[in-house]
Amino acid sequence: MEQEQKLTADQIIKFLEERNFKELKEELENLHPVDLVDAMEELDKKQRMLVFRLLSKEEAAEVFTDMNSDMREELLEALTDSELKEIMDEMYVDDTVDVLEEMPANVVDRLLMATDEETRKQINTLLQYPEDSAGSIMNIEYISLRKEMTVADAILKIRQVGINRETIYTCYVTEKRKLIGVVDVKDLLTAGESRLIEEIMDENVIYARTLDDQEQVANQINKYGLVAIPILDHEDCMVGIVTVDDAMLVLQDETTEDISIMAGVSPNEDSYFGTSVFQHAKNRSLWLMLLMLSATVTGEILGHYEDAMAVMPVLITFIPMLMGTGGNCGSQSSTLVIRGLAVGEIEFKDIFRVLFKEIRVAVVVGLMLAVVNGLRIYIMYDQNVMLAGALGLTMIAVVSMAKCIGCVLPLLAKKLGLDPAIMAAPLITTILDTCTILVYFNIVTAFFHL
């Protein structure tokens, strides 16, 4: 079985050096295109071209679809126009569109020249859908049936055209281009041959629209456990399907994007290693700059309490602990709310329910931290009850404030049409730093009449 003995890049190089192309060709046929792309990454440009030219045109098309944009551009330079045309003919239209979206304009022109006119028209339609819309990731090749067909007719149709369709697991019943039902291939195989499609189709169809957000469509596929979802245009006509494999990739990319934003990094499409040092620096410095300047406000406020700290220098030592705890409490709440919003469990209308929950959690957590911290101070600072009490009270106030601000801000961001993920740790922490200092010094100056 393949996994136990996957062909490695070293083995490929060995075959190439021995000029044993016949055996290499056979070995390559047994390798999954995804694994071949992995192996090709370790080859040099010349070796890569040799390997690519050994592939059948079906395989070449699949490998071309799976490789990253750098490798693809390099390959395109070396391919002749007729080789390119052969590959383009084998590719699914939606994959071609994905490839085109990543290419520089001159390469796009050359690729479009290599496709026939019919396909070019389809490609141009798909390219017009907004980025991140269902239309931009949909597949326009699917099996459509008519309701008057028998099961036998339907199977015959799949037999005739199915070879060119990326997925045939669900067939769509249309009437004047309007979607009226779906038939699972399982139903076709298990129903009597003379039964009408009309009788076995399911009329309760889950569908999405071309302009729906791709993440929302992927979540729908996940929620209902679908293999593919039909996509309708604004006139209710069926124009394509989004398949589950594309939905998984969408969810993975969207999650990576969310996590990046939550860490104060502007997301970009490329991978970690695929992003240049300057691009990394650019993605990170905007937030850092903003947060650094905001933090100077906290610093200025802290400066205002110089006199208090001069009288009671011990007050300084509690600042990192209070700021740290406040930031962590706030991040916990905001992160849970951001994730809840992303997976659709929490909505803006739940704001009071969330707030009520967080306040109760804050009381429990705040009391616990206050007691532990109060005891520590009582023991370490000569049984100073006043100090322990002031710090305990500050702790409860900071935790409560942090939990409230932490859960409310992502919900407000969502309401305002912003990405809730921007209200994660970095921004919450910076906001809370200022608030914590204010609460702390107001409490201690009152306690100790500073």
Place this chain on the structure above:
Amino acid sequence: MEQEQKLTADQIIKFLEERNFKELKEELENLHPVDLVDAMEELDKKQRMLVFRLLSKEEAAEVFTDMNSDMREELLEALTDSELKEIMDEMYVDDTVDVLEEMPANVVDRLLMATDEETRKQINTLLQYPEDSAGSIMNIEYISLRKEMTVADAILKIRQVGINRETIYTCYVTEKRKLIGVVDVKDLLTAGESRLIEEIMDENVIYARTLDDQEQVANQINKYGLVAIPILDHEDCMVGIVTVDDAMLVLQDETTEDISIMAGVSPNEDSYFGTSVFQHAKNRSLWLMLLMLSATVTGEILGHYEDAMAVMPVLITFIPMLMGTGGNCGSQSSTLVIRGLAVGEIEFKDIFRVLFKEIRVAVVVGLMLAVVNGLRIYIMYDQNVMLAGALGLTMIAVVSMAKCIGCVLPLLAKKLGLDPAIMAAPLITTILDTCTILVYFNIVTAFFHL
């Protein structure tokens, strides 16, 4: 079409009040089980039972599978043994196992009593696989073919048994229970009826093992764009499949778990609202306590520089900015590395490649922040070049340190078999707070001979 006019909980209540069960039953049949569960959440216990009893047994089994454990337990109390048996007979074995894993022991006994002996044996086998293993989420119902069958034989077999199989999109060719190939249902439909399975099967099978981690298996399904992956036991015998819908749920749950840990929250299986206040408090307080106590170390170190701050009180005002920037820089790097590890882009062996990249990013970012910050200080503090220089130098040192520590710790955690996600913002920030204070005061005391 259903989505435009989904039956709401209010409409269901209206039907129930009018005792119009006949029409309600029809409406319920047109509703997707997932949507029905959503609507049932808004009904009271009595209404829920009425609705549930109106469902056909197939629908009842699907709805039962989709509901949350609280609703399920409540329902179980009200069902008679014979009703329960009808539902259990309709459920897929893997779904039954999922249900059982969430139930208290006495309910499990009652459920097991309601299944026949054959199923009970299968359930017990599945229950023995470790949590989070491929075995624990696999489906034991799939279509297996023999290589001597013709395409017509295979279609006949699917016709006969397929109705009970959760997915028939891929069929598995076995010989003495060993997996020797796969046939896609598309190939069955498009190949000539008299061809042998042997001729059309694909022998390069991607598979996983019962004890493989479920996240790894889900990533495999994603990587290769599969609809299902076959699962082999330690003797290489095929024992089940994991389907793409289960894989999507696994990835979503694992991501939520990662994000929780990255925010310093111990993950639990339940949803945000499904988790009690005390459980929330428990999940969050462990990390908070740990980080709070670690932060006291930073406080103690800060206390050591009381004298320096007494001489130059302005030094205090830069502390929040430096600690904040250090923490944010470190979190950015650690988050990108944690995500890279999760999606399989980064591995431990890349440690020096990552480090080299982060150091270069740190130099660019550090210089930028140092210049902006230096200028600000130069302008705001009477053109004090020494102060601007000391802070600029500190900034570069802090950013570089933060980026290095931030990218290395998750990689080390991975190497040590820990979850890299624990090395996210909360812990990184706390560690960096201490380091930042040390770097800062070492630089300023040297600059100003304090």
